[in-house]
Amino acid sequence: MRIELSGRDRERSAVGVLALVASLACAFLSARGALTGWLAAAVAFQSLPLTGLFLLAMMRLIRGEWEPMLRPVCEAAARLWPFAAASFVPVLLGLEAIYDWEREAPLSAFQGAWLGYVQYGVRTTIRFIAFALIARYQVGRQASQAASVAALILLLMGTSLTSVDWLMSLDPRFHSSGFGLQMLSIEIAAGFTVLLIVRLLTAPEPQELGLLGGLLLTLLLLWAYFQFMPYLILWSGNLPEGVKWYAVRSHGGWTAATVALGACGLGPILALLLPQVRKRRVPLITVSLIALAGKLIEFAWFALPERGAVAVFAYVLALLGFTCLTGVWFARVRQA
Secondary structure (H helix, E strand, C coil): CCCCCCHHHHHHHHHHHHHHHHHHHHHHCCHHHHHHHHHHHHHHHHHHHHHHHHHHHHHHHCCCCHHHHHHHHHHHHHCCHHHHHHCCHHHHHCHHHHCHHHCCCCCCHHHHHHCCHHHHHHHHHHHHHHHHHHHHHHCCCCCCHHHHHHHHHHHHHHHHHHHHHHCHHHCCCCCCCCHHHHHHHHHHHHHHHHHHHHHHHHCCCCCCHHHHHHHHHHHHHHHHHHHHHHHHHHHHCCCHHHHHHHHHCCCCHHHHHHHHHHHHHHHHHHHHCCHHHHCCHHHHHHHHHHHHHHHHHHHHHHHCCCCCHHHHHHHHHHHHHHHHHHHHHHHHHHHC
C-alpha cells in the first residue's frame, strides 16, 4: 500500500534525513566521537520497538484496562524494529573507531573470547532477529501465554547481553553485573514516555488515565532502584575501575548532566505521587516530557564521556533525525 506524505510530513522527513546525514558527516571531524554519538542515539532509538514488544507481551499475561489504551501505539512502535536494526549498520561498520578492544589486546581470556567484530555482530543481529520473531506473533494478533513468556525472556536476556556489547564495553576495564538491568530500566522508561506522549496527543483522553500515570510512576521507581544499587555497590566496595567510571562522569560538563538526569528522574517521580498530575492529561504529558529528557541525557551520560564535543554534537543531530522520522511514522500509522 502506497502512503502519500503530506507537505508537513515531507518537511519533517527531509529534516530528519539531513540531520542523520549530518550526524554521520561529523566523522570527518572525529570518527571516534561521531560514531559513538550515533551509537548512543541508535541505542535510544531501538528502545521504542523494545518497549512496544515488551508491553505487548505483558498485555497477554496481565489483562486490564491498559491494553486497549496502549495496544495501538505499542504495535506502531514494535513495527519500527527494521529501522532500529538499520540504525546499527554504521555502528557495525565503525567498530574499530568506537571500541578500544577492537584495536588493543584483550585484558583477559574471557574478554578476548567475548569481544570481537564477529561476536558483536552476531549478538546484535540475533537481537533484531528476536525483535522480528516477537513482532510476528505479538503485533496484530493475540499471542499465546507461552509465546509471551518466551518473548519477555528473550527481551530481558537480549537487552542484558547487548547492553554489555554496545555500552559497557566502551570502557573495557569497567564491568558491572547489574549493567543489563540498568539499561533495561532506562530503555523501557524512555520508550514508555514516548509511547505515552504519542497516545495522549493523538487519541481521545482515556477514562482510566490514572492507570497510565501509575505505570509511568512504577517504571521510574524501578529505574531509580536499578541506577542507585550499582552505584552503592561500587562505591561501598571501593572497586577501583567502577569508582573511576563514575568519577569520569563527575567532572566538567558531565557534572551538570548528572544533576540534570537525576532531577529529570526524581522530579517526575515526586510529581506523579500527586493524583492531580497522575490523572490529568496536560500535567502527565509535561511530566513525561521531563522524564524523557532525562533519559536522553542518560544515554549520552553512559556512552559519551571522554569522547569529545563532536560525540555530543553527533548524538544531538542523530536524535533530531530519529525524532523527526519517528514522528512521521506515528502520524502515518495513525492515518493508515
